[in-house]
Amino acid sequence: xxxxxxxxxxxxxxxxxxxxxxxxxxxxxxxxxxxxxxxxxxxxxxxxxxxxxxxxxxxxxxxxxxxxxxxxxxxxxxxxxxxxxxxxxxxxxxxxxxxxxxxxxxxxxxxxxxxxxxxxxxxxxxxxxxxxxxxxxxxxxxxxxxxxxxxxxxxxxxxxxxxxxxxxxxxxxxxxxxxxxxxxxxxxxxxxxxxxxxxxxxxxxxxxxxxxxxxxxxxxxxxxxxxxxxxxxxxxxxxxxxxxxxxxxxxxxxxxxxxxxxxxxxxxxxxxxxxxxxxxxxxxxxxxxxxxxxxxxxxxxxxxxxxxxxxxxxxxxxxxxxxxxxxxxxxxxxxxxxxxxxxxxxxxxxxxxxxxxxxxxxxxxxxxxxxxxxxxxxxxxxxxxxxxxxxxxxxxxxxxxxxxxxxxxxxxxxxxxxxxxxxxxxxxxxxxxxxxxxxxxxxxxxxxxxxxxxxxxxxxxxxxxxxxxxxxxxxxxxxxxxxxxxxxxxxxxxxxxxxxxxxxxxxxxxxxxxxxxxxxxxxxxxxxxxxxxxxxxxxxxxxxxxxxxxxxxxxxxxxxxxxxxxxxxxxxxxxxxxxxxxxxxxxxxxxxxxxxxxxxxxxxxxxxxxxxxxxxxxxxxxxxxxxxxxxxxxxxxxxxxxxxxxxxxxxxxxxxxxxxxxxxxxxxxxxxxxxxxxxxxxxxxxxxxxxxxxxxxxxxxxxxxxxxxxx
Numbered sequence: 248x249x250x251x252x253x254x255x256x257x258x259x260x261x262x263x264x265x266x267x268x269x270x271x272x273x274x275x276x277x278x279x280x281x282x283x284x285x286x287x288x289x290x291x292x293x294x295x296x297x298x299x300x301x302x303x304x305x306x307x308x309x310x311x312x313x314x315x316x317x318x319x320x321x322x323x324x325x326x327x328x329x330x331x332x333x334x335x336x337x338x339x340x341x342x343x344x345x346x347x348x349x350x351x352x353x354x355x356x357x358x359x360x361x362x363x364x365x366x367x368x369x370x371x372x373x374x375x376x377x378x379x380x381x382x383x384x385x386x387x388x389x390x391x392x393x394x395x396x397x398x399x400x401x402x403x404x405x406x407x408x409x410x411x412x413x414x415x416x417x418x419x420x421x422x423x424x425x426x427x428x429x430x431x432x433x434x435x436x437x438x439x440x441x442x443x444x445x446x447x448x449x450x451x452x453x454x455x456x457x458x459x460x461x462x463x464x465x466x467x468x469x470x471x472x473x474x475x476x477x478x479x480x481x482x483x484x485x486x487x488x489x490x491x492x493x494x495x496x497x498x499x500x501x502x503x504x505x506x507x508x509x510x511x512x513x514x515x516x517x518x519x520x521x522x523x524x525x526x527x528x529x530x531x532x533x534x535x536x537x538x539x540x541x542x543x544x545x546x547x548x549x550x551x552x553x554x555x556x557x558x559x560x561x562x563x564x565x566x567x568x569x570x571x572x573x574x575x576x577x578x579x580x581x582x583x584x585x586x587x588x589x590x591x592x593x594x595x596x597x598x599x600x601x602x603x604x605x606x607x608x609x610x611x612x613x614x615x616x617x618x619x620x621x622x623x624x625x626x627x628x629x630x631x632x633x634x635x636x637x638x639x640x641x642x643x644x645x646x647x648x649x650x651x652x653x654x655x656x657x658x659x660x661x662x663x664x665x666x667x668x669x670x671x672x673x674x675x676x677x678x679x680x681x682x683x684x685x686x687x688x689x690x691x692x693x694x695x696x697x698x699x700x701x702x703x704x705x706x707x708x709x710x711x712x713x714x715x716x717x718x719x720x721x722x723x724x725x726x727x728x729x730x731x732x733x734x735x736x737x738x739x740x741x742x743x744x745x746x747x748x749x750x751x752x753x754x755x756x757x758x759x760x761x762x763x764x765x766x767x768x769x770x771x772x773x774x775x776x777x778x779x780x781x782x783x784x785x786x787x788x789x790x791x792x793x794x795x796x797x798x799x800x801x802x803x804x805x806x807x808x809x810x811x812x813x814x815x816x817x818x819x820x821x822x823x824x825x826x827x828x829x830x831x832x833x834x835x836x837x838x839x840x841x842x843x844x845x846x847x848x849x850x851x852x853x854x855x856x857x858x859x860x861x862x863x864x865x866x867x868x869x870x871x872x873x874x875x876x877x878x879x880x881x882x883x884x885x886x887x888x889x890x891x892x893x894x895x896x897x898x899x900x901x902x903x904x905x906x907x908x909x910x911x912x913x914x915x916x917x918x919x920x921x922x923x924x925x926x927x928x929x930x931x932x933x934x935x936x937x938x939x940x941x942x943x944x945x946x947x948x949x950x951x952x953x954x955x956x957x958x
Contacts, residue, residue: 287388288362289408291684291694292397292547292609292621298724298768301694301714302394303780303815307387309412314859314874316903316918316950318425318433318454320379320387320409325878326855328815328831329391330405333929334942338376338525338559339458339481339512342929345391346782347811347837347849348404348760350791351749351932354737355403355758357394361411361491361500363533363551364401368601368631369669371401371737375557376509376525380487382423382435383450385412391815392762392782393732396696396712399625399678403734403760411489414439414446419958427950431456439491446493451486458482458510462943466518468936475565477519479942480510496538502531513931513938515561515595516748522562522592529555540610548608555601563639564593576640576747576800589638594658595746597668599633609680619684623698627676631738633669634662640745642666661745668746672738676702690718700733704741705757708733722770726780734758740790740803747800749792756805760786774821783812785840794935801934808840829857847886848894848930854879870907870914876900889933894941897927916952921945 285308290300297304305327317323321332321341335342336351343349343356354371357364360379367374387409394402417439425433432455439448458481465476486505491498509525533551540546566589607625636658637643643659643666661667682696694714701707712730719725736755743751766780788805795802813835820828832854837846845851854877861872878901883894903918921944928941 285386289359289388289390289394289397289406291682291696292623293611293619293684299692299716299718300390301692301712301716301726301728302390302730303392303726303728303764303766303782305389305391307389309385309416312381312384313905314872314903315857315876315901316874316905316916316920316952317381318431318950320381320384320407322920323381323387324389324407326829326831326857326876327389327391328817328833328853328855329813329835330389331850331853331880334479334512335372336517336932337370337512337515339378339479339483339510340373340376341378343407344849345404346784346813347835347846348786348809349849350789352737352739354401355734357398357402357406359406359408360502360531361533362408363500363531363549363605364398365504365529365531365553366401367527367555367557368603368629369557369599369633369737369739371734371740374504374506374527374529374555375559376483376506376527377504378454378483378485378506379409379504380433380435380452380454380485382421382433382452383411383437383487383489384409385416386410392728392764393710393712393730393760395700395708395710395732396680396682396698396730399698399700399710400676400702400708400733400735400757403732403758411450411491412437412439412448413441413491413493414448415441417448419956421954421956423952423954425950425952428946428948429457429459431948431950433952444494448491449489451488453486455484456482459945459948461946463940464513464519464931464938464942465940466514466936466938468518475518477514477521479513480520480523481512481945482508482510484508496536498533498535498537500531500533500535504529511559511561513942514563515559516563516593517931517934517936517938518564520562520565523560525560526558527555528557529553543612543614545611545613546608547611549606551603551605551607553601553603553605556599557601558598559596561595561597562592563595564589566590566592589654591638593639595635595637595639595668596658597633597635597746599631599669601632602630604628617686621680621682621684621696623678623680623682625678627678628673629675630671630673631669632671633667634660635667635669636660636662640666642745666745669738669743669751672742674702674704674738676700676735692716700735702735705735705755708735708757708759724768726764726766726768728762728764728766730762732760732762734790736790736803743803750795750798750800750802752803755790755803756788758786758788758790758805760784775818776820777816777818779814779816781812781814783810785810809837809846810840811835811837823863825861825863827859829855829859831855844887845884847889848883848932850881850883852881870909872905874901874903876902883930885930886933891933891939891941894928894930897925897944899923899925899927899944912956912958914954914956916954918950918952920948920950922947 285306290302333342352370394406421437435452460478462479484507489502491500506527514520535549609623612620678700680698685693715727762784786809792801815833817831834852858875878899882896900922905916907914924947931938
């Protein structure tokens, strides 16, 4: 362990400890521990209390979301130890880094809504421009570490399951509106109830923003000596609608997430694009059944059909002269560059439709004493129909099809030709799994599991897991965990072509990871909980895009083998009836296994502290609360060859306040994100064409909110 990392461990643990130096009353009754703990299902597929779950898990409740004033999923994830959310390479996407595992497209994190994966088939990450509003969220279950033994491919670095409200949770009607910085507007309606055996819920959320146009970025193409500047495009218009109904063990759910006029972040080619936009229309329909087939046999089955459409308008380079090689690509080197004037800029407009059929079932068998057996199986079919319009590249501006290299007056439709960025493609997969939760004694449980996945294009993988959970005392739980996960290459990583920024490689191998963890959950006092865990992992064949001069672009490759180890600490202290304190700290050392160099752009440490104040009745202030948050992210190293200095650390402060108006169903709220208007940035990737300025974070943003609830 390096001296700097050792110092950070000591400092951060001291900070976390100092957040809780006040002594609770010695008269606290320790026997009142664990009155009502949260249950999670993503760790095993069966319900478990968080402290007994065979994983390192976190639950974020609707109360946590409301108190923090968070609008989108990314905001609450930042409060989880070991998770940092930055800006991804493409569009205005979030990059969710868990324990330093991150790549350009960020497909290593499995995101689910009500237990069903939501993802973009092209990249295997979230849908393009994905931001998820939170007004209809009841809770968020998160596991850090592999989840492939239960969830299969993509549950590589972690799993995030967003659980929406049922009719019973809503119990009437919820209306809300929010307005704030950058002309941000949110409106939502939740309606639902439980009447006898029938539970129904409807939700519609609308969110729009112009984005912070002060987030200026600068790009350079050193080979051509060209520089461009412009705003980081973070505007969007989002519609998030869901209908859900349950009766007699059956649940039907229809969900639509739609993005219009989405900004494309730093630009599709890492050149600021002030004209392009992203649009996504994503539907999920699922029908599930939970049945008790016998006293000791339970069935959980689901069939789902998902459909997503994506259309992207990119002005890859603005109006003016740009280097074009003899294949018609804007930054290749074949035959040397030739300069051509593009009256409308260099335009590339990929689009496509993706369809998924997903069938999954599991059987829970409890006939044997001290055993909970879970058998699962499933089938998956994915189908992609891609298209593209552009005014450059092979088939449009190469020396074969266009010897004079005349820029066409309008983008040329190359869909369904060999010149498109992706051919129509499909994939089939199936899986079988077996898990046994074995109670060795009253205080000791062993969970073992195995899952086999077979893909028709990249082969199969076996993913085992083992976890020993020991309730060493009534207030102390320890865990020893092992898990293996894999991720199959995405269609883009395998088959993308005619696109210098991302070229596929059909010879790719799946990514694999082996993770070892030890965790402690200690209820020091009834009002004070402390959790700590250490992890170590080894990744083989991590996929990312690497410059290949022979192919004139960035080519997907099993670029590196990666190791990581670290420590995560969290604590929650209910200091009084009015004050609750939370804090967490994490430190990590992430290295390239072959070169022993630190992985670039990954924070080595981060710290979070939160204070929630709800005045007691003696203050003559009823139904009022304030929430304060501090986030610190460490500096980050650059990749070898990057001439820029290491990216500096930064600290963000957020504050929120909420007041309920007695006996009216009304509440008002206000919040400020980045209260101190910190000037900081998230790292951009170094390459032949890159954003030299990094990606500036959003400036100070204030919001006001009005809610009405009718029961």
